[in-house]
Each structure stands twice: as C-alpha cells, then as structure tokens.
Amino acid sequence: MDLEKYRRDRLKEAIYEAELAEEFLKNGLLRNAAGKAFQAVKAYLAAVAAAQRDKVVAAFPGRRRLGPNKIVERGEWIIATMPTSRMRKVAALVGDRELRLIVELALNLHEFQYNGLDRDAEASRYANEDMVKRDVEEVVSHIKRAASSPQS
Numbered sequence: 304m305d306l307e308k309y310r311r312d313r314l315k316e317a318i319y320e321a322e323l324a325e326e327f328l329k330n331g332l333l334r335n336a337a338g339k340a341f342q343a344v345k346a347y348l349a350a351v352a353a354a355q356r357d358k359v360v361a362a363f364p365g366r367r368r369l370g371p372n373k374i375v376e377r378g379e380w381i382i383a384t385m386p387t388s389r390m391r392k393v394a395a396l397v398g399d400r401e402l403r404l405i406v407e408l409a410l411n412l413h414e415f416q417y418n419g420l421d422r423d424a425e426a427s428r429y430a431n432e433d434m435v436k437r438d439v440e441e442v443v444s445h446i447k448r449a450a451s452s453p454q455s
Contacts, residue, residue, distance in 0.1 A: 306353050309383075314348035314450045317343045321446040324439055334419060337453045338414035340442040344409035347446050348393055348402070349385040355397045356382065362396050363389075387413065405445045416427050 320343035327336035352359050360378030369381040381389050387410070394406040411428050415435060421427035429435050 309396050310350045312355040313346045314383050317347035317446050317450040321443045324443050328416045328439050336439045338416040340439045341409045341413040347450050352382045352395050358396050375412050408442050
C-alpha cells in the first residue's frame with residue numbers, strides 16, 4: 304500500500320465530509336450534519352495515524368486475518384478502517400490536545416446522530432439544537448483548517 308497516497312486521499316475525504324456537514328447544517332439536517340462531521344474526523348484521524356504508522360503499529364501489536372490468505376498488522380488495519388472504538392486511543396497516540404478534543408466532540412456527534420436530542424440529556428449528550436450546531440461548526444472548522452494545512 305502506498306501510505307502517502309492513502310494519507311492524501313483520507314485528507315481529501317475529511318475535507319469533503321466537512322463540507323457536506325456544513326451543507327446539511329445550513330439545511331437544518333442536524334443528524335446528517337453530525338454524521339458527516341464525525342466521518343470527517345474519522346478520515347482526518349486515519350490520515351494523521353498513517354503519517355505516524357510506526358507508533359500505531361507499536362501500540363496495537365499483533366496481526367489481523369482479513370481472509371484465508373491475507374494477514375496484516377493490527378495497527379495497519381486500524382489505520383485503514385479507523386474503528387470508532389479505537390479513535391480515542393489513536394488520537395491520544397498521534398495527536399495533540401486539540402485533536403483529542405475534536406475526536407471527543409466527533410464521538411458525541413456520532414452518538415447524537417443515532418439518538419437525536421434528549422431534553423433530559425439521558426439518552427443523548429445533547430439537550431438542544433444549539434449545542435449540536437456549535438459542535439458541528441467547531442469540528443468542521445478544525446478539519447477544514449487542519450486537513451488543508453501544508454503540514455497535514
């Protein structure tokens with residue numbers, strides 16, 4: 304696998320997903336916007352993880368069987384698929400405080416996408432639309448800036 308091409312492709316994906324989140328937000332489609340913001344962060348995190356492949360492979364030892372004749376390093380599989388359940392750990396490994404915060408917001412938005420608003424904040428962390436909009440806007444702003452940066 305060409306890791307550098309993969310990284311560039313995931314950065315493009317992150318920007319596209321962030322732009323879609325903005326469009327959905329403009330049209331009042333909060334759950335769709337939340338889902339796209341989450342996907343933008345997931346793609347961006349995969350790109351960052353690809354750039355720090357050695358750290359990720361070291362943190363997730365072992366191998367993963369993908370089929371009868373295909374076995375890959377577990378860390379490489381995590382970079383390629385970026386499972387939701389591993390996003391916090393990967394962000395802690397490869398990111399700074401800001402990236403860790405963005406991942407947390409994205410995970411909250413992912414939860415909202417499925418559960419919607421909850422006025423009592425028991426089934427969802429979001430009790431009103433303003434909080435959702437603010438978090439989507441913050442995630443989108445960060446991803447568009449970070450994924451477009453020359454250092455990315």
